[in-house]
């Protein structure tokens with residue numbers, strides 16, 4: 001009898017298909033006009049190059065390709081050092097991948113994943129819950145729609161707070177550092193935090209040293225900045241600042 005293949009979780013890809021299809025479509029349109037104005041072939045070729053770049057990047061990030069997405073998440077996961085019970089919050093959990101990995105690592109803790117699940121990513125609460133079920137951690141994980149800019153949790157209510165590649169994405173917040181402050185608000189005294197984002201993108205976050213000082217001024221202790229963008233497994237083509245070349249991690253206690 002044929003056996004049914006076990007269902008696999010769906011964690012998506014940070015490089016959306018739109019980034020491949022849109023420049024490809026623009027390239028095709030321009031190529032049509034290039035029959036009349038040959039110079040336009042150069043512009044069409046540029047758009048095609050952009051499309052091919054993102055197609056390759058999507059392959060690099062995918063679980064069947066370079067597994068870059070899982071490995072970058074792994075950097076944040078390895079910095080989560082919690083053995084007890086209590087509550088862990090993952091801000092901007094996306095498809096729930098890091099939330100679920102944390103639940104597997106911290107076997108006694110309850111883990112909450114929040115996200116606003118906008119249209120851009122194609123993630124949803126339903127996908128997260130299904131992934132948690134498939135991975136066998138649904139009994140200790142909950143997902144909730146919420147905004148990273150105004151977390152619906154009391155001050156000091158979380159033992160650990162993590163966030164991976166989210167803060168720079170949050171719209172409507174001029175100073176993205178305020179999102180770190182909001183995340184720190186819900187960390188318990190004695191609790192820990194692990195934030196990974198494009199912290200080396202100076203236009204967004206300023207100098208890393210000054211950022212660390214800010215985090216200290218908001219109650220962070222033993223605050224460390226780690227330049228995770230330097231990790232050996234990240235290929236040069238993915239090190240462009242708008243990809244993951246500018247990633248860094250801020251870890252500490254409160």
Ligand SMILES: C[S@@+](CC[C@H](N)C(=O)[O-])C[C@H]1O[C@@H](n2cnc3c(N)ncnc32)[C@H](O)[C@@H]1O
Pocket residue numbers: 014073091092093094095097098114115116117118121123146147148149163164165166169170171
């Ligand atoms: C690059 S994805 C990272 C997802 C996940 N942390 C991971 O490691 O796979 C960015 C995520 O930020 C979420 N996001 C953006 N703005 C948000 C907001 N204001 N509140 C909560 N989540 C937000 C998006 O929905 C998306 O899931």
